[in-house]
């Protein structure tokens with residue numbers, strides 16, 4: 001579970017986020033939407049510890065982590081995916097996941113450590129969880145865009161996170177892969193993970209999210225059930241001219 005309370009972020013004289021407060025509970029999926037430049041990625045960066053807010057605080061499982069690094073937050077059960085790909089293209093899908101499994105383990109990370117049978121099983125489990133069984137030997141660079149996003153999800157799940165932050169997990173993928181990713185992310189939520197997801201595919205967010213938070217010019221315009229939020233007049237104004 002993760003919460004932001006009164007979060008503001010100012011950079012280079014510009015106030016990017018203003019007084020944002022939201023919570024994502026266990027087994028809940030919060031969709032974060034808003035027009036381009038609304039501050040969605042900035043908020044995810046602040047929640048994950050990549051960026052420190054100028055004001056307000058962040059808690060993970062009720063512990064104040066505002067001043068904790070991204071690494072410290074990861075140890076507390078927070079995982080995230082990035083808007084851009086974070087894969088090693090020259091490694092296989094299985095090797096990419098194995099690195100994430102090793103990095104999440106208790107022993108100091110070493111890319112040279114041999115993989116034990118338990119690590120192999122864990123890699124297979126994670127690939128199966130994202131519907132890529134048997135794809136472990138394929139080079140990451142040879143995977144379809146949709147499979148690359150699934151692989152990134154498998155890597156984010158390697159640490160068995162209690163909170164998962166997803167920044168546009170479906171950007172640029174085919175309609176078929178959007179359906180697959182939607183099912184996988186829904187299953188992750190149903191397994192008890194708190195999921196916050198920034199996503200431009202509006203029908204996906206509105207169909208999948210338990211609640212939706214709408215950002216506009218760095219302010220939280222509305223938070224609520226999808227139907228509540230889409231009928232909100234201020235939200236409709238913010239999206240004027242775009243399909244909601």
Ligand SMILES: Nc1ncnc2c1ncn2[C@@H]1O[C@H](COP(=O)(O)OP(=O)(O)OP(=O)(O)O)[C@@H](O)[C@H]1O
Pocket residue numbers: 011012016034035036037038039040041042043
């Ligand atoms: N490091 C930075 N320095 C200065 N301005 C920044 C920085 N990061 C983001 N911004 C600005 O903050 C605003 C919000 O950016 P952000 O990427 O968070 O929006 P977004 O809602 O994720 O947009 P998109 O939907 O296009 O990805 C933009 O105007 C952006 O130019």
